[in-house]
Amino acid sequence: MSQRIRTLEKRLADIVGEENVSSDPTDLIPFERDDQFFLVPPHRPDLVVRPGSTEEVQGVLRLAYRLRVPVVPLASGINRKGLCIPSRGGILLDLRRMNRILEISEEMMTATVEPGVSFGQLVNEVKKTGLRVITPWAPSTASVLANYMLRGIYGPATRYGTDHLISIEVVLPDGRLLRTGSANTPTSRPLPYCNLVNGPDLCKLFQANPGTMGVLTRGTIRLYPMPEVMKPFMASFPDYESMVKPAIELTVKDVVEACWTMTFTPSSLRTLTSGGRLEGLADLFERDFFSMWLYVAGEKWRAERDEERMRKIVEEGGGSLLPLPPETEEEMIKDEIWERTSVRGWKKGNLYGCSFYGVMKLAPEYYRVCREISFRYGFDEFHYEAVPVAPFHGQLAYNDPCILWDAGDPEQVRKMRRVHREIMRGLLRVGIYGWFRPFPGVVESRKLGEYGRLWRALKELIDPRHIMNPGKPPL
Amino acid sequence: MKPEELLRELYHCLHCHLCNFADWHSLDEWMPLCPSYAYFGFESFSASGKMEVARALLAGELRPSGRTLQVLFSDLGCGACHAQCHGLTGLKVDHVEVFEELKARLVERGYGPLPRQKAYARSIQKNRNPYGEKPGERTSWLEEEVPEKGETVYFVGCTSSYRQKEIARATVEVLLRSGEPFALLGEEEWCCGSPLLRTGQRKLARELAEHNLEALRRAGARRVVFSCAGCYRTFSRDYPKLLGRELGLELLHTSQHFLKVLPGGKLRGDGRRITYHDPCHLGRGMGVYDPPRELLRMLSRSFVEMKRSRENSWCCGAGSGVKAAFPDFALWSASRRLEEARGTGAEVLVSSCPFCKRNLEDAGRKVGGVEVKDLSELLAEALA
Numbered sequence: 117m118s119q120r121i122r123t124l125e126k127r128l129a130d131i132v133g134e135e136n137v138s139s140d141p142t143d144l145i146p147f148e149r150d151d152q153f154f155l156v157p158p159h160r161p162d163l164v165v166r167p168g169s170t171e172e173v174q175g176v177l178r179l180a181y182r183l184r185v186p187v188v189p190l191a192s193g194i195n196r197k198g199l200c201i202p203s204r205g206g207i208l209l210d211l212r213r214m215n216r217i218l219e220i221s222e223e224m225m226t227a228t229v230e231p232g233v234s235f236g237q238l239v240n241e242v243k244k245t246g247l248r249v250i251t252p253w254a255p256s257t258a259s260v261l262a263n264y265m266l267r268g269i270y271g272p273a274t275r276y277g278t279d280h281l282i283s284i285e286v287v288l289p290d291g292r293l294l295r296t297g298s299a300n301t302p303t304s305r306p307l308p309y310c311n312l313v314n315g316p317d318l319c320k321l322f323q324a325n326p327g328t329m330g331v332l333t334r335g336t337i338r339l340y341p342m343p344e345v346m347k348p349f350m351a352s353f354p355d356y357e358s359m360v361k362p363a364i365e366l367t368v369k370d371v372v373e374a375c376w377t378m379t380f381t382p383s384s385l386r387t388l389t390s391g392g393r394l395e396g397l398a399d400l401f402e403r404d405f406f407s408m409w410l411y412v413a414g415e416k417w418r419a420e421r422d423e424e425r426m427r428k429i430v431e432e433g434g435g436s437l438l439p440l441p442p443e444t445e446e447e448m449i450k451d452e453i454w455e456r457t458s459v460r461g462w463k464k465g466n467l468y469g470c471s472f473y474g475v476m477k478l479a480p481e482y483y484r485v486c487r488e489i490s491f492r493y494g495f496d497e498f499h500y501e502a503v504p505v506a507p508f509h510g511q512l513a514y515n516d517p518c519i520l521w522d523a524g525d526p527e528q529v530r531k532m533r534r535v536h537r538e539i540m541r542g543l544l545r546v547g548i549y550g551w552f553r554p555f556p557g558v559v560e561s562r563k564l565g566e567y568g569r570l571w572r573a574l575k576e577l578i579d580p581r582h583i584m585n586p587g588k589p590p591l
Numbered sequence: 592m593k594p595e596e597l598l599r600e601l602y603h604c605l606h607c608h609l610c611n612f613a614d615w616h617s618l619d620e621w622m623p624l625c626p627s628y629a630y631f632g633f634e635s636f637s638a639s640g641k642m643e644v645a646r647a648l649l650a651g652e653l654r655p656s657g658r659t660l661q662v663l664f665s666d667l668g669c670g671a672c673h674a675q676c677h678g679l680t681g682l683k684v685d686h687v688e689v690f691e692e693l694k695a696r697l698v699e700r701g702y703g704p705l706p707r708q709k710a711y712a713r714s715i716q717k718n719r720n721p722y723g724e725k726p727g728e729r730t731s732w733l734e735e736e737v738p739e740k741g742e743t744v745y746f747v748g749c750t751s752s753y754r755q756k757e758i759a760r761a762t763v764e765v766l767l768r769s770g771e772p773f774a775l776l777g778e779e780e781w782c783c784g785s786p787l788l789r790t791g792q793r794k795l796a797r798e799l800a801e802h803n804l805e806a807l808r809r810a811g812a813r814r815v816v817f818s819c820a821g822c823y824r825t826f827s828r829d830y831p832k833l834l835g836r837e838l839g840l841e842l843l844h845t846s847q848h849f850l851k852v853l854p855g856g857k858l859r860g861d862g863r864r865i866t867y868h869d870p871c872h873l874g875r876g877m878g879v880y881d882p883p884r885e886l887l888r889m890l891s892r893s894f895v896e897m898k899r900s901r902e903n904s905w906c907c908g909a910g911s912g913v914k915a916a917f918p919d920f921a922l923w924s925a926s927r928r929l930e931e932a933r934g935t936g937a938e939v940l941v942s943s944c945p946f947c948k949r950n951l952e953d954a955g956r957k958v959g960g961v962e963v964k965d966l967s968e969l970l971a972e973a974l975a
């Protein structure tokens with residue numbers, strides 16, 4: 117260990133306490149790679165620091181800024197796509213000690229949380245109020261704030277969209293504290309519930325920036341009413357094309373809260389359903405299974421009306437609603453409102469995804485391109501999903517070509533690098549809106565014209581010494 | 592598993608961290624479950640962190656440091672992580688086996704175990720027990736005449752023989768009352784080897800296993816009853832692996848044996864509110880959750896569960912050589928458990944492992960508020 121790191125470690129210990137800093141390789145190794153190691157090369161941080169408060173985060177950043185030491189924030193460390201890999205070393209800022217739910221306001225339908233608060237923790241508290249947290253299909257340990265800050269994809273995104281963050285408190289790279297929205301209005305009480313006041317909504321400036329602009333130390337998020345009735349359905353279709361029109365119509369007419377078009381090859385279905393209630397389903401298919409997973413939800417009268425509308429739209433589109441055993445129905449509801457934890461997609465060991473936003477009507481083409489590449493490299497456990505997330509026109513869709521694979525096999529690792537490059541090229545050829553999240557090696561701001569230039573200039577303005585998560589977009 | 596197979600499998604940990612928390616759906620509360628991560632706080636002390644450390648060690652990317660030894664030799668082997676991860680993710684290893692394998696490899700290479708863990712190994716070699724006690728005193732607690740040969744042998748274990756003698760006494764009392772004949776190995780009972788196996792010291796453990804099985808053969812044993820969850824698991828799971836053969840013996844924990852042989856209707860508790868702590872070796876280690884509960888329900892109408900129970904049980908903090916090498920951590924973990932027990936309104940916290948009792952009692956001396964008892968003790972009182 118260099119003298120520089122030793123000195124830095126001492127200074128950091130003065131801020132957060134000796135027991136919350138380490139530079140021992142054993143403590144650093146767990147942060148050096150994630151399951152995207154085949155795309156984002158592993159790199160160790162020089163130190164791990166575990167602050168317990170906003171003041172401590174400020175202290176750490178002030179020091180790092182002065183000494184030009186890179187800082188990589190980590191809220192729950194699940195992110196799978198290299199976003200927390202300290203590609204230039206420096207400080208890995210593990211925020212998991214900051215795990216307080218500061219407020220759940222039933223009146224405002226908001227929760228204010230620290231970055232270490234997980235979805236599981238919040239869902240469990242919020243459900244006591246009868247309200248609902250909009251949740252991703254992620255492990256319940258995922259940080260609410262990191263996920264909402266990055267903008268995710270959520271079970272009911274078809275109805276509720278992908279942005280649930282109202283305002284944030286953020287420590288800027290030089291240690292200054294910024295609060296966005298109404299928390300700044302000089303009144304007698306801090307009110308973090310509104311983002312529409314006093315000028316531009318600066319919260320959005322920090323969204324989808326992967327820890328590159330500062331460290332979020334708290335955030336106020338939206339909660340929603342828990343529907344009185346929720347009913348899941350699964351419809352099968354003869355091919356991808358026939359799912360497009362019904363998916364758009366169901367979205368535009370706001371008939372369902374969730375509309376996931378999902379296609380599975382028989383071998384992926386076999387792996388995904390193994391050991392579960394739907395085990396054996398794959399044996400029914402010789403070719404891909406084209407399905408739509410739908411949730412009708414709301415007050416009783418509305419759910420009844422929407423179910424009828426949904427049935428009509430599906431049938432007119434050539435789909436057939438499948439009879440669901442009550443246990444499967446129950447599990448699907450639990451998944452949607454997080455009454456159980458499930459990470460089935462990882463049954464094979466690893467899951468490759470290349471998520472992006474695309475045009476719903478082009479989903480069949482995306483699917484075909486990605487499937488062909490996947491099969492060409494010998495990966496037949498392929499599935500594809502496209503979810504409309506913009507109720508006003510129904511065309512904007514989250515898409516994810518997924519491959520179940522084994523990262524423990526070096527040959528597969530080599531192939532997967534090529535698959536990834538080809539899938540990216542293939543999708544750009546078809547035409548997509550853009551990539552889901554600012555993943556390194558995926559989003560290149562230099563190819564984004566004036567938008568990219570302005571994004572970099574903003575980064576320059578806020579983090580002129582480039583200490584925040586270097587190596588990640590926009591730089 | 593061969594090293595290359597293990598290495599390949601380690602790539603399947605997706606860092607989801609679900610192994611650090613209890614199943615919050617069934618508990619209706621978000622609660623930590625990995626004591627070493629909760630206490631030490633660094634990712635390296637969590638199961639997924641240790642998977643990465645394991646990967647780096649196997650791949651030759653990490654030279655073991657003092658911290659590496661601290662991380663691995665403070666692992667409790669409680670298996671809570673495995674209980675959460677198993678079936679949920681694609682990771683197919685048994686976490687506890689990986690951590691134990693890693694410790695064994697380090698010891699083979701001359702790293703570890705920690706000084707106090709080495710010290711008890713020396714005592715086991717010399718005295719056949721980890722406590723530095725004389726072999727001749729193994730049955731000093733025994734007041735009755737018990738034969739040395741018989742089809743059913745009560746394997747007392749070192750902790751009950753030398754430290755928690757009241758458990759040995761109570762177990763014998765209950766066995767006598769049950770009317771079923773049984774024997775004790777006396778001085779021929781040696782440490783089962785669990786403290787060695789959990790700290791990577793496999794060589795000596797094999798010798799102990801061979802001796803104990805030979806002693807049981809000479810005693811004419813067909814059935815072995817254990818009041819120690821650690822001995823029970825070691826015989827059941829480790830001996831066959833260590834020796835490469837089935838043992839040909841019926842192995843039972845006292846809770847299973849007593850449930851069979853005791854007349855349920857005659858059990859009368861003292862009416863106090865009771866809660867039960869699952870010893871990790873018995874519960875997650877061997878899947879024995881119900882027999883102790885069935886007995887406790889017979890004993891008390893006010894039996895209550897703690898939130899973290901069965902697969903979601905919080906470890907007492909004593910196992911895998913942790914109490915010897917990290918006494919503060921061990922007591923901290925036990926204190927959390929006592930607080931949880933107190934939270935149920937229970938007056939008695941019952942376990943069915945002498946080592947759990949020892950650690951919980953030690954912590955109880957500081958925090959107080961709830962009495963710690965072994966299942967055998969309650970049964971002996973009820974039958975008196």
Ligand SMILES: Cc1cc2nc3c(=O)[nH]c(=O)nc-3n(C[C@H](O)[C@H](O)[C@H](O)COP(=O)(O)OP(=O)(O)OC[C@H]3O[C@@H](n4cnc5c(N)ncnc54)[C@H](O)[C@@H]3O)c2cc1C
Pocket residue numbers: 188189190191192193194195196199200211231252253254255258259260261262263266267268269270325326327328330331332333459461462585605607
């Ligand atoms: C099995 C599985 C399924 C998933 N499914 C979904 C899904 O359906 N929908 C979905 O949206 N996501 C999904 N994810 C991703 C998951 O939701 C993660 O929450 C999300 O990617 C963020 O990761 P994290 O919370 O662990 O944050 P981290 O990995 O800790 O951080 C992610 C990024 O945010 C930055 N960051 C973290 N905290 C802060 C902070 N306080 N201030 C500034 N920057 C910060 C980090 O530097 C990093 O760049 C899934 C993940 C897995 C493993």
Ligand code: SF4
Pocket residue numbers: 603604605606607608609610611638639642672675676677680681682
């Ligand atoms: S050990 Fe299992 S539960 Fe824990 S992080 Fe790895 S995959 Fe997830």
Ligand code: SF4
Pocket residue numbers: 624625626627628636637638641666667668669670671672673686687906
């Ligand atoms: S065995 Fe217990 S202490 Fe060790 S990592 Fe798993 S849960 Fe934590």
